[in-house]
Amino acid sequence: MKHMKQLGVLLACCVGGSLLSLLLRGLLPGNVLGLTLLLALLIFGAVRLHHVESVADFLLQNMAFFFLPAMLGVLEIWNDIKSEALAILAVCLLTTLCTAAATALTVHIVFRLQHRETEEAFDHD
Incomplete structure (x- = not known):
């Protein structure tokens, strides 16, 4: 329940x-x-x-189960998009790299801010 x-x-x-x-x-x-x-x-x-x-x-x-319908949809339209497959893969690769870079940069900035706050807390003691 x-x-x-x-x-x-x-x-x-x-x-x-x-x-x-x-x-x-x-x-x-x-x-x-x-x-x-x-x-x-x-x-x-x-x-x-x-x-x-x-x-x-x-x-x-x-989560992988939720991607199955999308993949089956791609297979259904494969004949229509196969001429553009290389461009689609390039865009997927580029956006994946951009997302990874943005995530890494965000984590780096958050760690620096947290470290700065920790140092300031020690300085005030």
């Missing part, structure tokens, strides 16, 4: 995000708004981490 409640919280955020997207006339995607809604609920304490943690962990551990 615990897992059903946790799944219900996640699905409620998903549906809430989709409804917000409809209200905003598709300005932002429903899945992005749903995750933002869940984040806001977690930050403000309306939802505690233990309310969603085990189902979220299960979904993250089995």
Whole structure:
């Protein structure tokens, strides 16, 4: 029963995000708004981490299953896109590298800021 409640919280955020997207006339995607809604609920304490943690962990551990429909869709249109496959792969590689670089830079900046805060705390003591 615990897992059903946790799944219900996640699905409620998903549906809430989709409804917000409809209200905003598709300005932002429903899945992005749903995750933002869940984040806001977690930050403000309306939802505690233990309310969603085990189902979220299960979904993250089995994320590959969620990519199967997309891959099957690509296989269905393969004849239409095979002439552009090299360009598509190049864009995928480039965006992956850009994402990795942005993530690494963000982590580096956060570590430097945390280290600076730690040093300032020691200086004030």
